[in-house]
Amino acid sequence: MHYHIVEDKDGDTVDAIPYCSDFCNKEGQGDKYRGWNGCHEGADYDQECANCGEVIRGLDYYKEQDCSHEWRECITTDGVVVAHSCNKCGAWKKTEAGLLTSE
Numbered sequence: 001m002h003y004h005i006v007e008d009k010d011g012d013t014v015d016a017i018p019y020c021s022d023f024c025n026k027e028g029q030g031d032k033y034r035g036w037n038g039c040h041e042g043a044d045y046d047q048e049c050a051n052c053g054e055v056i057r058g059l060d061y062y063k064e065q066d067c068s069h070e071w072r073e074c075i076t077t078d079g080v081v082v083a084h085s086c087n088k089c090g091a092w093k094k095t096e097a098g099l100l101t102s103e
């Protein structure tokens with residue numbers, strides 16, 4: 001999933017608006033769109049996309065899925081593999097690189 005991070009003047013994160021996709025992030029934020037910000041592990045609970053209203057399943061949902069995960073790499077524009085997402089159920093897991101938060 002994707003988050004649009006809102007920071008205060010000191011650069012501290014004050015809010016994270018959930019989006020189901022980069023497309024919805026762009027459409028929802030318009031001029032405030034801050035670039036690709038995907039591959040976030042969601043919250044434990046279900047959230048709704050702030051743009052289209054699609055339900056973004058939380059981690060608890062995936063824990064209950066009986067899925068033999070089929071992982072694909074999620075790569076940033078810098079070519080860093082930050083996460084893997086399952087083709088079948090959409091679950092996420094972060095790589096070590098993904099644990100580094102963006103500046």
Ligand SMILES: [Zn+2]
Nearest residue numbers: 020024049052
């Ligand atoms: Zn959406």
Ligand SMILES: [Zn+2]
Nearest residue numbers: 067069086089
């Ligand atoms: Zn899966």
